[in-house]
Amino acid sequence: xxxxxxxxxxxxxxxxxxxxxxxxxxxxxxxxxxxxxxxxxxxxxxxxxxxxxxxxxxxxxxxxxxxxxxxxxxxxxxxxxxxxxxxxxxxxxxxxxxxxxxxxxxxxxxxxxxxxxxxxxxxxxxxxxxxxxxxxxxxxxxxxxxxxxxxxxxxxxxxxxxxxxxxxxxxxxxxxxxxxxxxxxxxxxxxxxxxxxxxxxxxxxxxxxxxxxxxxxxxxxxxxxxxxxxxxxxxxxxxxxxxxxxxxxxxxxxxxxxxxxxxxxxxxxxxxxxxxxxxxxxxxxxxxxxxxxxxxxxxxxxxxxxxxxxxxxxxxxxxxxxxxxxxxxxx
Numbered sequence: 227x228x229x230x231x232x233x234x235x236x237x238x239x240x241x242x243x244x245x246x247x248x249x250x251x252x253x254x255x256x257x258x259x260x261x262x263x264x265x266x267x268x269x270x271x272x273x274x275x276x277x278x279x280x281x282x283x284x285x286x287x288x289x290x291x292x293x294x295x296x297x298x299x300x301x302x303x304x305x306x307x308x309x310x311x312x313x314x315x316x317x318x319x320x321x322x323x324x325x326x327x328x329x330x331x332x333x334x335x336x337x338x339x340x341x342x343x344x345x346x347x348x349x350x351x352x353x354x355x356x357x358x359x360x361x362x363x364x365x366x367x368x369x370x371x372x373x374x375x376x377x378x379x380x381x382x383x384x385x386x387x388x389x390x391x392x393x394x395x396x397x398x399x400x401x402x403x404x405x406x407x408x409x410x411x412x413x414x415x416x417x418x419x420x421x422x423x424x425x426x427x428x429x430x431x432x433x434x435x436x437x438x439x440x441x442x443x444x445x446x447x448x449x450x451x452x453x454x455x456x457x458x459x460x461x462x463x464x465x466x467x468x469x470x471x472x473x474x475x476x477x478x479x480x481x482x483x484x485x486x487x488x489x490x491x492x493x494x495x496x497x498x499x500x501x502x503x504x505x506x507x508x509x510x511x512x513x514x515x516x517x518x519x520x521x522x523x524x525x526x527x528x529x530x531x532x533x534x535x536x537x538x539x540x541x542x543x544x545x546x547x548x549x550x551x552x553x554x555x556x557x
Contacts, residue, residue: 233267233313237277238397240265242405242535245517247504249524256524257533259410260517261402262507263540268309268333270540271398275421276306278393279382280314289380294319296373297382298344298365300418300462301330302540307382308337319379321347321368323361326461329544347372359450361464362473384419385475391425398422399429402535408433411532414487414520416442416512418462420478422537427482441483442519443467445490458491458549458557460511462539487522489515492557495550497521498542502551510545513538 230236245258263271283289294317297307304320311318318339322330331341344350344364353367354360365385373381384390402410413430415423420441427439443465448457466474467486474480491511498514501507509517516536523534542550549555 233309234277234281236267237273238266239401242402243505243507245501245505248501248517251500251504252521252524254521254524255530258517258520258524259406259533259535260501260507260513260520261398261535261537262509263538264509266306268306269543270302270306271422271537272302272306272539273309274306274393274397275384275387275390275419276303276310279384279387279389280307280310280316282387282389283380283382289316290378291315292378293317294379295382296320296379297384298361298368299323299384300361301326301544302462303382303384304339304341305330305333305337308334308339311339312337321350325456325459327545328547333544344368360473362475384421385477387477390419390421390477391428391479394422394425395429396425398537399426402426403430403433406533406535409533410434410437410535412438412440412520412523412529412534414440414442414516414523414534414536416460416463416516416537416539417466417478418464418512419475420466422539424477424479424482426537428479431482438485439483440485440487440519440523441466442487442489442515444515445488445493448489448491460489460491460494460515463489463512463515487519489518490557493518495555495557498550499553502542507538508542509538510540510542511548511550513540513542514550 242259266273296319298321300323308318349371350364353364357363494514497518520534520536
């Protein structure tokens with residue numbers, strides 16, 4: 227590849243890996259290919275949108291020298307933006323969900339970014355309490371009550387920024403199509419902002435209208451409820467069916483997916499642990515959810531001989547302080 231001058235040149239072009247040993251262990255008759263997004267420079271799929279949203283804002287004049295980049299995130303977007311901001315000379319501030327792993331806070335700070343827990347911002351904390359943890363409503367409150375009153379900032383707003391799904395349509399989808407030589411039958415992707423599944427799914431369906439897109443949302447036991455207010459959640463994965471439409475990010479195309487699969491946190495943990503032992507990949511909880519969903523699809527008789535591609539968002543190294551690789555934790 228030669229010598230790069232900036233990490234911005236290293237984003238994307240991540241590899242596909244067939245989970246051969248995993249397939250053999252589970253006696254699967256379909257192929258599971260995983261797109262290892264931890265090969266991005268800051269170890270997650272969010273590097274793609276971080277770079278795309280920053281450069282889109284620069285082109286539009288929304289982000290200028292001396293400005294501070296601001297975002298709300300469950301972690302990986304903040305890390306990607308912190309790194310891109312550092313490489314381009316911008317300051318960075320992030321409002322981050324309280325329950326994410328400690329590694330995320332430390333990495334963002336290492337890049338020179340400022341981290342603020344959502345619960346520490348009064349307007350956001352009040353909204354979260356009133357809406358039972360509605361992240362989309364919290365972002366709206368932050369924007370209207372805090373950020374709109376500031377000057378010389380660029381609020382990235384990944385949940386409504388069209389550059390988010392657009393970069394997946396321009397890069398992630400074409401990479402999968404090229405690397406499989408068009409031999410892909412099913413795409414599996416998590417839904418956080420919905421950008422990955424929407425953009426990647428749109429491109430792949432443009433090449434093969436028969437391709438199926440499967441979107442993942444958390445299972446009921448992995449979401450806060452009156453009986454279980456603080457469950458172990460799948461970081462960065464949010465429900466998009468069975469919730470009010472105003473809670474669904476604008477970047478999620480509800481017409482793109484053919485099927486929804488709900489995954490519980492413990493099943494995501496077990497799948498990630500399993501893949502680490504069979505194929506030597508260390509991935510995060512949302513990646514475990516994608517592997518679990520792909521496995522369930524591969525078990526179906528109608529999918530025998532088909533190729534399933536699952537997008538694995540990030541590295542397991544950001545979860546070492548959680549129960550992900552704690553074998554004693556079984557939910």
